[in-house]
Amino acid sequence: MSTTVGARSATAPLRVLDGALSWLTEHLDHFNPFEDGELSGLCEVPLAELSILTLCGLRCAATPPWDFGLFLDHIESISSNPVYQQRPFREPETLVSHVIATAALDCSGRAVDLDRVGLSRLVQASTLPAPALAPHRMMELRHALDLVRIRHRLPSYRTLFRRSFASHTVNPIFMSRPEAYVLTHVVFYATDLGNCAPRGIAPLETAALSRRVVQLLAMSICEGNWDLTAEFLFSWYLLAGSRHLPLAQEAWRCLSSAQRADGSVPGPRADPDKAAEADVGAYYHTTLVCALAALGYLNAAASDHD
Amino acid sequence: MIEVGVGVGLERAARYLERVANSNDATPSSLPLRLHLQAVFGLWVAERAEVVDAASACGVAAHALRDSIETNARHCVFNCHDHDSKLLLVCHYAMRSHGAESGQLAHYTEELAATFRSVDEAPAEFAGDIFLLELLGKETGHASISRSPFEANLGLLRADVSHLRRATTVLAGLSGFGTRHVTLKEPSAARDALSFILLEKLREYDLILGSALLRALTHLGAADCEEVGYAVEYLLSQQHADGRFGYYARELGRSQPLAHGDVDIYLPVTVALAWALADTRVPSFRLVPAQARPRDGCRD
Numbered sequence: 382m383s384t385t386v387g388a389r390s391a392t393a394p395l396r397v398l399d400g401a402l403s404w405l406t407e408h409l410d411h412f413n414p415f416e417d418g419e420l421s422g423l424c425e426v427p428l429a430e431l432s433i434l435t436l437c438g439l440r441c442a443a444t445p446p447w448d449f450g451l452f453l454d455h456i457e458s459i460s461s462n463p464v465y466q467q468r469p470f471r472e473p474e475t476l477v478s479h480v481i482a483t484a485a486l487d488c489s490g491r492a493v494d495l496d497r498v499g500l501s502r503l504v505q506a507s508t509l510p511a512p513a514l515a516p517h518r519m520m521e522l523r524h525a526l527d528l529v530r531i532r533h534r535l536p537s538y539r540t541l542f543r544r545s546f547a548s549h550t551v552n553p554i555f556m557s558r559p560e561a562y563v564l565t566h567v568v569f570y571a572t573d574l575g576n577c578a579p580r581g582i583a584p585l586e587t588a589a590l591s592r593r594v595v596q597l598l599a600m601s602i603c604e605g606n607w608d609l610t611a612e613f614l615f616s617w618y619l620l621a622g623s624r625h626l627p628l629a630q631e632a633w634r635c636l637s638s639a640q641r642a643d644g645s646v647p648g649p650r651a652d653p654d655k656a657a658e659a660d661v662g663a664y665y666h667t668t669l670v671c672a673l674a675a676l677g678y679l680n681a682a683a684s685d686h687d
Numbered sequence: 688m689i690e691v692g693v694g695v696g697l698e699r700a701a702r703y704l705e706r707v708a709n710s711n712d713a714t715p716s717s718l719p720l721r722l723h724l725q726a727v728f729g730l731w732v733a734e735r736a737e738v739v740d741a742a743s744a745c746g747v748a749a750h751a752l753r754d755s756i757e758t759n760a761r762h763c764v765f766n767c768h769d770h771d772s773k774l775l776l777v778c779h780y781a782m783r784s785h786g787a788e789s790g791q792l793a794h795y796t797e798e799l800a801a802t803f804r805s806v807d808e809a810p811a812e813f814a815g816d817i818f819l820l821e822l823l824g825k826e827t828g829h830a831s832i833s834r835s836p837f838e839a840n841l842g843l844l845r846a847d848v849s850h851l852r853r854a855t856t857v858l859a860g861l862s863g864f865g866t867r868h869v870t871l872k873e874p875s876a877a878r879d880a881l882s883f884i885l886l887e888k889l890r891e892y893d894l895i896l897g898s899a900l901l902r903a904l905t906h907l908g909a910a911d912c913e914e915v916g917y918a919v920e921y922l923l924s925q926q927h928a929d930g931r932f933g934y935y936a937r938e939l940g941r942s943q944p945l946a947h948g949d950v951d952i953y954l955p956v957t958v959a960l961a962w963a964l965a966d967t968r969v970p971s972f973r974l975v976p977a978q979a980r981p982r983d984g985c986r987d
Contacts, residue, residue: 554889554921596914599883600890602844627876631841 393633398675400644401668402447404657405431407643409455411661420468420475427665429478432456432485434669434676436528437574439488443679453489456482460493469500473507476500477525484528493529501532510535516544517563517570524570538571538581548586553596561597561609568594568616575619575680591620599628607639608648611670618677622684629678636671646671692923693968694738700961701733701741703930707954708748720759721770722947722954724778727752729958731781736965736972746785752778753787760791767795776819780975783823796823804828812853815860822975832861839877844884848896851884855899862906865966866977869906878907882914889921894933894956898922898963905967919968922960932960 410416412431414424435452459465460482469476480500486493504510509522510533520541526533535541542548546560547567556564568590571579579587598613614632618624640646645657648667657664689697708726710718718726727748733741759765767775776799779792800820803809809817809830817827843854862869871877881904889897901918909915926932933956935949945951965972 552917552920554886554917556890592913596883596886599841599844599879600887603884603887604891605845627841628879631844635845 393637394675394678397633397636397640397646397671398447398679400640401646401672401675402644404644404668405434405665405672406451408661408665409451411665412455413459414465415459415462420464423475423478425465425468425475425478425482428456428459429481430666430669432482433569433574434672435485436481436488437673437676439485440574440576441676441679442683449489453486453491456485457491460486466494470503473503473509476503476509477522480525480529480531484525487529495529495531497529497531500526504531504533515563516541517546517567520545520567520570524573528573540581542567542571542581542586547590548582550589551593553593553600556597558609561601562612564590564593564597565609565612565616568619572619575677578622579620587620591617594620595626595628598632602628602632602635605635605639606649607636607646608667608670610636611646611667611674615670615674615677618674618681622681624678624681624685633678636674640671644668689736689969690919693919693964696923696926696964697733697736697738697961697969699926699928699930700932700957701730701738701744701930703957704729704733704954704961705744705748707950708744708751710950718950719947720755720765722950723748723752723755724770724774725954725958727778727781728774729954729961731777732958732962732965732974734781735974736961736969745781746787749778749782749785749787753782753789756789756791765791767791767798772799773815773819776816776823777974780819780823796820796825800825800827803830806830808833811857811861813860814857815864818860818863818978819975822978839871839880840873841876841880843877843880846884848893851888851896852899855896855903858903858906859899863978864974865902865906866973866975868908871907874907878904878909878912881907882909882912885918886914889918894922894925895959898959901963902966910967915967919964922964925960930957932957 412427414420414428417424431452435449435456438447438449438452460479465479469479483493483495487495504522504526510519514522519535520538523533523535523538523541526535536544545563545567547564551560568579571582573580582590594613594616598610598617601609601613610632614629614636617626617629636646641657643657645664646667647653647657648663651657651663651667652660655663704726707718708723708730727745730741730745730748734745756765775792775795779789779796782789782792799816803813803817803820804827806828807830809832811833814832817830817832820827839854843851846854858869859865881900885897885900885904888900897918901915901922904910904912904915922932925934931953933953935952935956939945939949939952962974966974
């Protein structure tokens, strides 16, 4: 990962991005689902999150000064393991994580061995698209399948958005943390992580959603919750496609001062007395989302110049 | 036109405040003065919001409070400096309006006015005191009120609670408790910051600070903004059938038993919320009448 950019970048987003990518590179072991031996539970989730960051980095509209090669090598080495490859067929609930990793490799031009027909059949036959699946989860599945061109019969983004919590007018004072993450994730999938205008969300709904995101971004800053601050900041860039928000400057000031010298950004469960090395789990997600927000900033900056 | 929910909420709150004020029966376990002052303040708010029967309840409570203050003073257990100065001044005004003037409070206002006459510049936190003293007809001299008491912009988002409390106190004073406009350097940024902080403080269940922020936003002309609407809706959802505001079983369970039961917790919260709701949603509401002569740092 290049570190030369950090020295010459004047803006907070670039500094945060540079530090975050360096720290994540140093901690790639944490993104290895085989770290604890057998694959179990949701062990693929960190790798899927790393894949999302890699995908966003590869697609970034700004001239990419960062080399995501090490991330891709890591994703590729795990994806090539047959035990990993076959897991979705035995435990379909892990499918999205696997598909996202494949999407990152596919985007980079690396060869991927994906049984699209088999996976399409799996989606149809399994309980994955059952109506009981929450709309934002269904949207996540649809987004993943669309990314790698797997055929499916899932509802449209419009239908899924309308069914989701994000389409409702809710009082932000009552909103729980999980609901906040539902909202940001709906934005991630509807915009294909910033690769397109919001799909299935009408302009007036986008405006209302943007306003809600701004309120929640500010509330997260007040709370000192850097994980949600970065999530909402990224969401705002995805919805607005512009850098011009005074609150975003304040958010970057906060994220920049929260970032530690090693590049990590503490999450809500981080112990201030512990080094990030001793508790990677409490730091990795926030650090990663800060990098995503910075990529969102770079894309917005590129479209501001268009 | 008062929103139905707000009107009902204020009526219920007034009934609770009346019950609390009437619990002062001059026995050793009866309501302490600090709570009695708050109950009268709350009933005064209800009266000014034109809540049915609040004026008569406030009158009864004001007379009882005067007697209580004078009794305490005779037993040398009343010290004005144990209480918030603005609370005393508003209660003094309310009691006087009901023909229940307290000699102790009259003496206190003289003393306080003399203090302001002796300084050239008063910190902005005292703008409310000066406003109230002048309303009570006291000469406070020509002390200017210090400007730029705080940076009202998005930087406030990370301010600590004591800084925010100070900011709301300053804004309340500079606005003459909502009777005149306040000019700020960045009014739009101030409104944005305060409205976002309002949402977060209510989510953190700091209802008293949330109420003060709600009043501050109203005094900055932002009563109709979306965030204020959410805050009002939230506050109304936090009222018990008996009129109290707030759900504090958790705090009451954690602490040592309070000397005056749950009144210690519920009364200040109920007064703060009733005041904020009246200020924000009762168009005719003014805590006290406007004054003709605005001080430096604010304009009509």
